[in-house]
Amino acid sequence: MSSSLRRGALAATALVLPLATLAACGAGGTAQTDEVKPDSAATSVGNIKVQNVTVVTQPQQGASGPAAVTGKVFNNGSTAQTLQAIKLPGTGATVRLKPAKGAGALTVPAQGSVTFGGKGNASALIQKGLPGSRNGDAEQVVFTLSKTGDIGVRALVVPATSYFDRVAPTGAPTRSVPASPSGSSSPSGSTSPSGSPSGSPSGAASGSPSGAATGAGGGAITG
Structure with a gap:
C-alpha cells in the first residue's frame, strides 16, 4: 500500500472514532433521560396506574383536623374495578372513601379514571389526621382494588x-369562618340606635303636649 493510501485510511479511521463516541454518548444520554420520572408518587400494576399521590394535612404544622389522600387512579383495562380501600400502614389512620356523587362503592371504570381531592371529585378523608407525620415526610399509601389487589406508593x-389549597381536606378547623366576623355582626342587632329614637320622640310627644293642653284647658274652664 502506498504512503498516500495509508494516510487516507488513517484519516478515515480518525473521523470514525469521534462519530462512534458521539453516538455512544447520545444513546447514553437518551437512556438516562428516559429514566427521569416526575417528582410525584406514581406507579402501575397491570392495567391500573396511580399518579400524583399526596397526603394533604392542615395548613399550619401541628394543627388539629382531618387530612386527605389526593391523586388519580387510572384503569386501562376492559373491565371496571372497585377501589376497596386506601390504607397508610403503620400510622393507624383510617381513610374514608366517598364517590364524587352519591354513596356506596367507589368504582374505577374501564378505560377511565377517578380523581381524589378538589371540588366535584371523589374524596379519601383521614378524619383524625396524621398527628405523627410532619410536612415533607414520605408515607406509604396502599390502594386496594378488587381485581389488581394492593398497589403501594410513597x-x-x-x-x-x-396549589394544595384546592384539594384541602374538608372540615378543617383552621379553614372555618373565624368568630370575630360573626361577633362583629352584633352592632347591627344592638338596640341602642333603634331604642333612643323610638323612646325620646314618643315620650316627648305624649308627655309635654298632652300636659300643656290639659293645663291650659282646665284653667280656661274653671275661670
Missing part, C-alpha cells in the same frame, strides 16, 4: 397551602 406529606 407519597409526600404536604400542607394545604398554595
Whole structure:
C-alpha cells in the first residue's frame, strides 16, 4: 500500500472514532433521560396506574383536623374495578372513601379514571389526621382494588397551602369562618340606635303636649 493510501485510511479511521463516541454518548444520554420520572408518587400494576399521590394535612404544622389522600387512579383495562380501600400502614389512620356523587362503592371504570381531592371529585378523608407525620415526610399509601389487589406508593406529606389549597381536606378547623366576623355582626342587632329614637320622640310627644293642653284647658274652664 502506498504512503498516500495509508494516510487516507488513517484519516478515515480518525473521523470514525469521534462519530462512534458521539453516538455512544447520545444513546447514553437518551437512556438516562428516559429514566427521569416526575417528582410525584406514581406507579402501575397491570392495567391500573396511580399518579400524583399526596397526603394533604392542615395548613399550619401541628394543627388539629382531618387530612386527605389526593391523586388519580387510572384503569386501562376492559373491565371496571372497585377501589376497596386506601390504607397508610403503620400510622393507624383510617381513610374514608366517598364517590364524587352519591354513596356506596367507589368504582374505577374501564378505560377511565377517578380523581381524589378538589371540588366535584371523589374524596379519601383521614378524619383524625396524621398527628405523627410532619410536612415533607414520605408515607406509604396502599390502594386496594378488587381485581389488581394492593398497589403501594410513597407519597409526600404536604400542607394545604398554595396549589394544595384546592384539594384541602374538608372540615378543617383552621379553614372555618373565624368568630370575630360573626361577633362583629352584633352592632347591627344592638338596640341602642333603634331604642333612643323610638323612646325620646314618643315620650316627648305624649308627655309635654298632652300636659300643656290639659293645663291650659282646665284653667280656661274653671275661670
